[in-house]
Amino acid sequence: MAPSRALEKLNETDPDAYNVTIFNAEPRVSYNRVMLSPVLSGEEEFEKTIIHGDDWYFKHDFILYRGCPVTEIDREAKIVKAINGIAEPYDRLLIATGSSPVILDVPGHDKEGVLSYRDLDDVKAMLAAAETRRQAVVIGGGLLGLEAAAGLRNRGMEVTVVHRNPTLMDRQLDETAGHLLQRAIESLGIRVLTGRHTKAITGDEHVKGVLFKDGSSIQADIVIMAVGIRPSVWLAENAGLHTDRGIVVDKHMRTSDPDILAIGECAEFDGEVYGLLAPLYEMANVAAATLLGNEERHFEKRITAAQLKVTGIDLYSAGDFADGDNREEIVLRDPNQGVYKRLVIEGNHLVGTVLYGDTSSMGWYFQMIKDRTDISGIRDYMIFGPGYAEGAARDPTAAVASLPDDADICGCNGVSKGLIKQAIDEKNLTTLEGVRACTKASASCGTCTGLVEQLLLLRLGDSYQPAEVKPLCGCTDLGHSDVRRLISARNIMTIPDLMQKLEWKSSGGCAKCRPALNYYLLASWPGEYVDDNQSRFINERIHANIQKDGTYSVVPRMWGGVTSSGELRAIADVVDKFNIPTVKVTGGQRVDMLGVKKEDLPAVWADLNKVGLVSGHAYGKAIRTVKTCVGKEWCRFGTQDSTKLGIRLEKFLWGSWTPAKVKMAVSGCPRNCAEATCKDVGVVCVESGYDIHFAGAAGMDVRETQLLGHVDNDDDAIEMVAAVIQLYREQGHYLERIYKWAKRIGVDSIQDAVVDDAANRKALYARFAHSQEYYQIDPWEERVKGHDRHEFAPLKELETPELA
Amino acid sequence: MGPISQGIVHGDKVTCPLHNLVINLTDGTASDDGCTPVCTISVQVGEGGEVLLNTEDIRAMQESGTG
Numbered sequence: 009m010a011p012s013r014a015l016e017k018l019n020e021t022d023p024d025a026y027n028v029t030i031f032n033a034e035p036r037v038s039y040n041r042v043m044l045s046p047v048l049s050g051e052e053e054f055e056k057t058i059i060h061g062d063d064w065y066f067k068h069d070f071i072l073y074r075g076c077p078v079t080e081i082d083r084e085a086k087i088v089k090a091i092n093g094i095a096e097p098y099d100r101l102l103i104a105t106g107s108s109p110v111i112l113d114v115p116g117h118d119k120e121g122v123l124s125y126r127d128l129d130d131v132k133a134m135l136a137a138a139e140t141r142r143q144a145v146v147i148g149g150g151l152l153g154l155e156a157a158a159g160l161r162n163r164g165m166e167v168t169v170v171h172r173n174p175t176l177m178d179r180q181l182d183e184t185a186g187h188l189l190q191r192a193i194e195s196l197g198i199r200v201l202t203g204r205h206t207k208a209i210t211g212d213e214h215v216k217g218v219l220f221k222d223g224s225s226i227q228a229d230i231v232i233m234a235v236g237i238r239p240s241v242w243l244a245e246n247a248g249l250h251t252d253r254g255i256v257v258d259k260h261m262r263t264s265d266p267d268i269l270a271i272g273e274c275a276e277f278d279g280e281v282y283g284l285l286a287p288l289y290e291m292a293n294v295a296a297a298t299l300l301g302n303e304e305r306h307f308e309k310r311i312t313a314a315q316l317k318v319t320g321i322d323l324y325s326a327g328d329f330a331d332g333d334n335r336e337e338i339v340l341r342d343p344n345q346g347v348y349k350r351l352v353i354e355g356n357h358l359v360g361t362v363l364y365g366d367t368s369s370m371g372w373y374f375q376m377i378k379d380r381t382d383i384s385g386i387r388d389y390m391i392f393g394p395g396y397a398e399g400a401a402r403d404p405t406a407a408v409a410s411l412p413d414d415a416d417i418c419g420c421n422g423v424s425k426g427l428i429k430q431a432i433d434e435k436n437l438t439t440l441e442g443v444r445a446c447t448k449a450s451a452s453c454g455t456c457t458g459l460v461e462q463l464l465l466l467r468l469g470d471s472y473q474p475a476e477v478k479p480l481c482g483c484t485d486l487g488h489s490d491v492r493r494l495i496s497a498r499n500i501m502t503i504p505d506l507m508q509k510l511e512w513k514s515s516g517g518c519a520k521c522r523p524a525l526n527y528y529l530l531a532s533w534p535g536e537y538v539d540d541n542q543s544r545f546i547n548e549r550i551h552a553n554i555q556k557d558g559t560y561s562v563v564p565r566m567w568g569g570v571t572s573s574g575e576l577r578a579i580a581d582v583v584d585k586f587n588i589p590t591v592k593v594t595g596g597q598r599v600d601m602l603g604v605k606k607e608d609l610p611a612v613w614a615d616l617n618k619v620g621l622v623s624g625h626a627y628g629k630a631i632r633t634v635k636t637c638v639g640k641e642w643c644r645f646g647t648q649d650s651t652k653l654g655i656r657l658e659k660f661l662w663g664s665w666t667p668a669k670v671k672m673a674v675s676g677c678p679r680n681c682a683e684a685t686c687k688d689v690g691v692v693c694v695e696s697g698y699d700i701h702f703a704g705a706a707g708m709d710v711r712e713t714q715l716l717g718h719v720d721n722d723d724d725a726i727e728m729v730a731a732v733i734q735l736y737r738e739q740g741h742y743l744e745r746i747y748k749w750a751k752r753i754g755v756d757s758i759q760d761a762v763v764d765d766a767a768n769r770k771a772l773y774a775r776f777a778h779s780q781e782y783y784q785i786d787p788w789e790e791r792v793k794g795h796d797r798h799e800f801a802p803l804k805e806l807e808t809p810e811l812a
Numbered sequence: 813m814g815p816i817s818q819g820i821v822h823g824d825k826v827t828c829p830l831h832n833l834v835i836n837l838t839d840g841t842a843s844d845d846g847c848t849p850v851c852t853i854s855v856q857v858g859e860g861g862e863v864l865l866n867t868e869d870i871r872a873m874q875e876s877g878t879g
Contacts, residue, residue: 110859112860113860172861182823183823205861235859236859238859330824330838331823331824331825331836331837331838332824332836332838332839332841333836333839333841333842333843514822514823515823516822516823516824517822517823518822518825518827518834519819519820519822519827519832519834522820522822523820542820542821543820544820545820545829546818546819546820546829547829549818550818554815554818554829554830556830558815558818803863806865806870
């Protein structure tokens, strides 16, 4: 395509300057490669993609050798040699050998049915396969791979796209847009597998499947390799021209031999190789000028832009959209329209953009990036596009406005958005108190207050002044409670989905919101939500506590603080075997081994697991410890068996994730040796049964617990404790300890929900028990068995001598 | 100094697990004013997905004792 353009230019300017001979390795005339995808999908016919037919070559007296690859350039004699003994002399030579697809060097890559996607022959082979075969696997989730997948799907094949990295098109898109793209691709009926590294192509003569490094595999009748392209430089290289990634050219498209020029995908200018049409055509224009002795025309480094040609999917990216210290981003999300727009700004200039769902302004943004336009005057509203004259502020009520009328706003009292709207309109309510009185919405725990206020704002307009909500973090205007309610009201199941639907202002969140969102999602959808390790703090990712020197501490669980000779012996052996420098007894009646190397953790856990010691979760926002005194079995003052209750409690509660850490204790009598009355939840045994306390603290704040209620027996104690912890799990803000939650919600309201309302208590208990079915697992044992192995081994040990 | 390799990655940034300092992954600069940037090693990703480190950078880092 690039050489055709150069010839056109040459002809326009001075048709008699050169006699032209063309060698084409493909057995055909010049055609528009960009249109191969529509040909594959059946939306375009090949004939329509032809740029120049035979008559064009004939008319201009160009000699065209079709299907005639050049084999050698003899620079001394200035002769080009091709197959079948054909040779032609030259004064000037233009190389446009393009690029060739990269074929993964895995076993089986040469089997029948393994295709690449580069030229018309590839398309023909794919079309033939689509007639008789059923399953296609496309390796590579980049531009070409996705276009090939969509085309084959359109032809009726079952298609799976396999991508090495976690998000599709990661070279052209950010994570958010990649996630939206994946959903759109999946909605075309294409299966997407990310994070899969291909190990081998299986089968006999013909391909039968693809095997991955993680041991999994899929069936395939054909495999398309679309993992990338490589400039074809061997001809130039053999001729002794300077090559790097491509054939190195100057700004006039001249190679290291001034009589030889190179353009197109094989040419490398200023360290860059280009694959998109606009810069390639510009190269052609420059080469034509150079051939005609015009030195003024020259090539300049280009901003690259990418666009996917799949019907129904609009996406575009241009420029440099990496985050940077001196960079700011403007993000606009419209979840109803499936739109995500991101502008990256450096100083007063737009330097990059990613657009998904609405690419109508792409030309405008591209021009501003290219021209380095001063955007200070339009910065506030440029995200809305060129047609937007006035700046409009982000609408804070958008999230609530988009909820359907039957969505529950108030979970406690089951009040829908429609009911609240109706009450506001029919009863002329103008205050939060009015809504509470009429509908009960936000009248119990109050976590939906922010949403009710936004509804008031939506109905009454600016005349309503809502109380200020403290945003969860800088990435959103929504508060913790708003986010939690919206997760269930809108059935949000993943972090990227949440960021899109709730219009997050940053592209990937921050270290503050990601762990919070991860907790909210796993608490909302036990068993369904897939935990996002990358959104967890290192301690919870590695299941040990990071210390200031980068080593870790290991604290095994000792149920109720009770241990045995077998456990202590195993601990002693581990300490010796792994040279653990410090062993300490903690305030929660546990043994802490400090200074363990990260790579030793799985082996340490394996030894501890052997005697039944499991993770103590001393590293997590989770159920930590249940401390006990010896109780009436040994103590002459003891009123109940506090040790036994402590052990039962811990065995039921452990493994649960909570908004912040939960420390507990059971004291056998009001002398309170286990210090139960300064714990998050504490039980004090009395003659008549058990007093359940909660909301104590003994950290920066020191607080005595409040009495929640009284129960007569062990079973009831466990039910009430689990119920109050579940209520906290459902209402607490991330990192908010129980005493702060109780202060925010009100102890009375919590007592209503957990003590007075027996049915509600049983329901809370049942939800906690359900959640435990999924979360009560020993994370250490999983990792001993190899889960998350990559977390514990360095990627590669570098040997210092190699460097010297 | 903290082990930033253990931090939470968000977008092109990573947050240090010990001090919550936000470091830019593309150039090693810190988001808080007055904090020294971390050492960077230039890398290239090969066609097979292998990561190539620039040994010059590693040597420079070792010599300056900041590694």
